[in-house]
Amino acid sequence: MLEIDHLEVRWKEVVLKYNFTVDVGEILTIQGRSGVGKTTLLNAIAGFEAVDQGDIRWDGRSIVPLKVTQRPVSMLFQEHNLFEHLSVWQNLQFGLVGDDIEQRIRAAAEVLEVSDQLDKSPLKLSGGQRQRIAILRTLLRPEPIVLLDEPFAELDATTRLIANDWVRETAKATNKTVLLITHQDEDVARVGDRNLLLS
Amino acid sequence: MTEFFGKLSVLFLVSVTTLSFYGLIGFDGGNSADWALLHDSYFWSILGFSLKQAVLSALLSVLLAWPVARALYYSPKLPFKAGFLSLCLLCFIIPTLVLITGLVVLLGRSGLLIDGLPESWSLYGLHGILIAHVYLNLPFAVRALYQQMNNIPDTSWKLAAQLKLSRWQRLRFVELASLRATFLRMFGFIAVLCFNSFGVVLALGGGPQATTLEVAMYQALKYDFNIPEVLALAWVQFAITSLLYVIVSRWGSANWLSVETVSRRWVPEASPLMKLWNALLYGTMWCILLLPMLALIPGISEMNWKTFNAWSIAQPALVTLLAALISALLALALSYGSLIPLRQAAMAGKGRRQLTYEWLGMHTLLAPAMVLSVGLYVFLLRRIDLDHWGMLFVVLLNAVVITPFATQHLRPRLLQFDQQYYRLADSLKLTGWARLKVEYPWIKSTLWFSFSLVLLFAMGDVAVFAIFGNDDWVTLPWLIYRLAGTYRMADASLASAVLLIMCAMIVLYFERSRQHAGN
Numbered sequence: 001m002l003e004i005d006h007l008e009v010r011w012k013e014v015v016l017k018y019n020f021t022v023d024v025g026e027i028l029t030i031q032g033r034s035g036v037g038k039t040t041l042l043n044a045i046a047g048f049e050a051v052d053q054g055d056i057r058w059d060g061r062s063i064v065p066l067k068v069t070q071r072p073v074s075m076l077f078q079e080h081n082l083f084e085h086l087s088v089w090q091n092l093q094f095g096l097v098g099d100d101i102e103q104r105i106r107a108a109a110e111v112l113e114v115s116d117q118l119d120k121s122p123l124k125l126s127g128g129q130r131q132r133i134a135i136l137r138t139l140l141r142p143e144p145i146v147l148l149d150e151p152f153a154e155l156d157a158t159t160r161l162i163a164n165d166w167v168r169e170t171a172k173a174t175n176k177t178v179l180l181i182t183h184q185d186e187d188v189a190r191v192g193d194r195n196l197l198l199s
Numbered sequence: 200m201t202e203f204f205g206k207l208s209v210l211f212l213v214s215v216t217t218l219s220f221y222g223l224i225g226f227d228g229g230n231s232a233d234w235a236l237l238h239d240s241y242f243w244s245i246l247g248f249s250l251k252q253a254v255l256s257a258l259l260s261v262l263l264a265w266p267v268a269r270a271l272y273y274s275p276k277l278p279f280k281a282g283f284l285s286l287c288l289l290c291f292i293i294p295t296l297v298l299i300t301g302l303v304v305l306l307g308r309s310g311l312l313i314d315g316l317p318e319s320w321s322l323y324g325l326h327g328i329l330i331a332h333v334y335l336n337l338p339f340a341v342r343a344l345y346q347q348m349n350n351i352p353d354t355s356w357k358l359a360a361q362l363k364l365s366r367w368q369r370l371r372f373v374e375l376a377s378l379r380a381t382f383l384r385m386f387g388f389i390a391v392l393c394f395n396s397f398g399v400v401l402a403l404g405g406g407p408q409a410t411t412l413e414v415a416m417y418q419a420l421k422y423d424f425n426i427p428e429v430l431a432l433a434w435v436q437f438a439i440t441s442l443l444y445v446i447v448s449r450w451g452s453a454n455w456l457s458v459e460t461v462s463r464r465w466v467p468e469a470s471p472l473m474k475l476w477n478a479l480l481y482g483t484m485w486c487i488l489l490l491p492m493l494a495l496i497p498g499i500s501e502m503n504w505k506t507f508n509a510w511s512i513a514q515p516a517l518v519t520l521l522a523a524l525i526s527a528l529l530a531l532a533l534s535y536g537s538l539i540p541l542r543q544a545a546m547a548g549k550g551r552r553q554l555t556y557e558w559l560g561m562h563t564l565l566a567p568a569m570v571l572s573v574g575l576y577v578f579l580l581r582r583i584d585l586d587h588w589g590m591l592f593v594v595l596l597n598a599v600v601i602t603p604f605a606t607q608h609l610r611p612r613l614l615q616f617d618q619q620y621y622r623l624a625d626s627l628k629l630t631g632w633a634r635l636k637v638e639y640p641w642i643k644s645t646l647w648f649s650f651s652l653v654l655l656f657a658m659g660d661v662a663v664f665a666i667f668g669n670d671d672w673v674t675l676p677w678l679i680y681r682l683a684g685t686y687r688m689a690d691a692s693l694a695s696a697v698l699l700i701m702c703a704m705i706v707l708y709f710e711r712s713r714q715h716a717g718n
Contacts, residue, residue, distance in 0.1 A: 048622055068625040075626045080619050085640045094627040094637075 002145060002177050004045075007054035011040045015052065020196060024144070027171055027178040029188045032198030038181045039078070041198075042147040045179070046075045058145065074143040076151050081134035082122040088133055089118050095141045108136045111166050113159065127154040135163060139170045146171065148180040152187055164190045201539055201631060208536025209559050215599045216563060219571045222578030223433050232434055233427030246435065249394055249411040252325060256332035257389035261382055263333065264340035267484050269374075270477035271341070272348040273469040277481050284345075287338030289706045290488050292652075293699065294659035295398035296679040298331055300695040301491025302403075303683060304498050306330070311494065327403035332396065336389045338488065347381040348374070356466055369467065387447035395440060395567040398661035402680060412436040413569045417665050426577060433570045441565050492699060498692025512678070512694050519675040520701065522594050523657035529598035530653045531646065534560070534605035541610070542617050557610075564603045572596055572666040589667040593674075596663045601653040608652070612645040613638070651709035655702055675701075 002022040009016045016037035022028045030038050043049040045056055047068035055062050063071050074095070082091045092105055109115040112132040117125055125133070131154045138146060151167070152160045168191045171178045180191060188195045224231075236242045271280060305312045306322045313320055321327070351373060359369050397413045404410050410418075412432050419428045469477065537560035544553040563571065575596065579585060585592070616638060629637055639646075661676050668677060675698045682691035 046626060048625075068622075069628045069630055073626070077622060077626075080623055083620060083623070083637055083641070086637065094629060094633075 001057075001059070002045075002179075003055070003057040004041075005055045005057060007041075007044065007056060008052040009037070009040055009044045009049050010052050011037060011049070016040055018198075019054075022177055022179065024177055025172070025175045027168065027180060027191060027193045029192035029195045030179060030181045030198060031183065031188065031195060036198045038198055039149055042075065042149055042179060042181065045071075045145070046073045046147055047071050071145075072143045073145045073147060074138050074141040075147040076134055076138040076149060078149050078153070081138075082130055084122045086122075088120055088122060088125070091122065091133070092118070092137055095137065097142055101140070104140055105136065108140060108166065108170070109133075112136055112163060128156060128159060131155060132159070132163060135167065139167060139174075139176070144175070144177055146176045146178045148178065150181050150183070152182065152184065160184075160186075161190070167191055201634075202543070204536050205539025205543075208533045209540060209556065212533060212537060212563060212599060212602065213559060215575065215596070216566060216571065218578050219566070219574030222574040222576070223430055223437075223570070231427060232430035233425075234431055236428055236431045242432075244408070245410045245412060245415050248325075248409060249413075250439075252328050252332070252400075252411065253390045253394040253396075255325075256329055256336065256393040257386045259329065259333045260336040260389050261340050261344075261385045264337045264344055264385075265378075265382075266480055267337075267341045268344035268348060270480045271345050273466065274474055274477040274481070275466070277478065283481070283485065284342060285706060285710050286485075286488050287342050288710065289703055290338040291335060291342075292655045292659065292706070293335070293492075293702060294661075294676045294679075295331070295335070295396075296402065296661065296676045296683070297495075297695040297699050297702075298334060298491055299399065299402040300498070300679055300683055300688070300691045301494040302327065302331060302334075304494040304688060304692065305490060307688075311497070323403050323405060324409045328396075328399055328409065331399040331403060332389075332393045334488075334491065335399075336392065340385045340389065341484075343381055343385055344378060347378055351377045360467065384447070387443070391440065391443045391447055394443060395436075395569070397569055397665070398659075398676070398680070401661070401665070402683065412439075413567065413662065416569055416573055417662075420573060420576070420666065429573055430577070433573045437566060437570045440567055440570075444565050495692040495696045495699070498688050499696060501689040502693055503689070512675075512690075512697055515673045515675045515678045515694070516697055516701065518672050519658055519698070522590065522597070522672075522674065523654050523660075525594050526597040526601065526657040527650055527654040529594070530602045530605050530657075531609075531650055533598060533602045534609050534649070535613075537602070538606065538610055538613055542613055545614060546617055546621055560606050561603045563599050568596065568600045568660070568662040569666070571600065572663050576666050585667065586669055589669050590672040592667045593660070593663050593672075596667070597657045597660050600663070601656045604656060605649040605653050608645055608649045609642065612642050616641050648709055651705050655705050655709070658698070658702060658705075 001024060004018045004020050004022075007018040009018075014037075018037075018041055030041070032038050040049055044051055045063075047063075047066065051064050056064055058072055063073075082088070096105070098104070105118075106115060109118060112135070114129055114132050114136070117129050117133065122130055122133075131151065135148070135151050138148065138151075148167070152163055155163055164187060167178075167180075170176075180187070182188060182191075271277065271283075277283075302322060304310060306316075306320075306327070307313075308322075310322070322330075355373050355377075356369075359373050364372065394411070395413060396411065397417070400409070400411045400414045401417065404414055412435060416429050416432045416436065419425045419432065537556070541553055541556035541560065544550075544556055575592065576585070579592070620637075620641075624634055624637060659676060660674070661680065664674055664677050668674065673681075675694055679691050679694045679698065682688075682694060
């Protein structure tokens, strides 16, 4: 279980407070108005924001003292998810492990309709294609906690539905604990198990 | 591991300076600075000359560079402009002794161009020093001014045209308004460079009337072995350079490398007379910049090839290349390493710590090579057999002196990487070698053009070698100095041509790398 225990994070001059839990394998969608602290929450869990008070526990153990590189977290940012000076395929090599990983990448790329883009430079991809590549890598990584910051924002309506389904199926199949920020009620209904409205 | 390497790099840079200053303070051998020198008219004479030649050189370089930069800007169709800009770069980094050889052939006692000059003409003294300094720095100023002119937005010219401003008003309100700060910066930087100039004054100066602090230091150390006098001179040199550096830093940094024109802009059309003037000026500059290089050819034609021993030049050329390569590689490693703690501080948002590391990484810019060399020489004198190990210190000190030049270019590129990707790299758990593998393609072009730049600086070194070098490992610049000093101009011309070709090849590579790096 992921426990966000009376967590306080200072963002600019505001102290943001969070207190909730997420079960293993659960997909929690997070909504709220801009500036309410959705991204800050994910950054704090990933280790990019310092925690003022409270704790973040995974499996009963605090992950706050751990460095970013030591946390059991795979995160998708709103932007800059790919190294643009490397090819898509090189980008997909990072963080992915396992003998069958190439097969899994190709299968996922097929579903997400980006299999023709794997040998290209990210600079030659559209915003939506980049986002799907990044979603693919984030979900296939072995870390049990997946943080997705507006993953479907750049996708058109059809691709969005495909990506929605793939994220849910993959997360459930691999028992990931997912926190997903979205502004779309459709994503909440189609992907999430539970919705958290921050205010 | 990377953190350790970063701190080690900073520690190394700081240690060299600390040991050098320990030597300058003269704690350990009873050698303390001879401040009585300040009451000696000789001291005030060389200090006055050091400042006078620096100010005059800077003033002439900037004032003469302006019309050339204007010609390049207002006549965009001048032929071979890219080649001219590369030539400007070559002139700025040309090893001083190569230039001196060319100038001696042209304007020396039996020079090719002295027919029309007055009887009393002598290349040696203030005239020669100014000619050499202007030759070295004018192209630098041309590139910087031209770049700044390219930054004038189209909209300013369009507005000026729409408001029907006269030529004088355009010059005052658009061109000069844009260039004023660059003039100041250029003047300051060139003055600092000339104040610290060693090779030119060593070769063309002499006597109290034409000696700078750096040369006086060298003479006091190598000819008189007067350590207290050397220490006093080194401290004065350091104090004045620091003061000048602080003043110049307040005027901003000089970015002179990126001179390529942006896509063709809208600029006022030059009149036919102006176009003719620009073309004449441009052609004359080509000739002036090429002449000292071409002057090596008649010298070489006088070579006695029967008695010529190719190894006598090949060996110093190899030593120069090898020593410079090691210095440049070490400088790159030190630069990358010293940026690690700086980047970590930047990512953590610790501005003050970032500034501290920035200063620690760049501080060797403040201490001229001669001051560092003298301090370290005095420190090591009783501890190490410098005749035996001298070359090692030539390599090490050159690396330390050129490190800031590599850092100046690597820092923005790496900070940009961090700004864009550090969260992603951290999130992907990329550390150590894996992180380096991702960073390398990002900084590759910048890394290689930084490498070629520092390699060129290291290849032209005279100051450090003058203190630590020895006859077993003579470098090409020092060989040229010795040959020219004994009036063996044919041999000096050949050695200069070899060094010039080596540098020109690196400049060509440098320009290509710079274009790829987008710098």
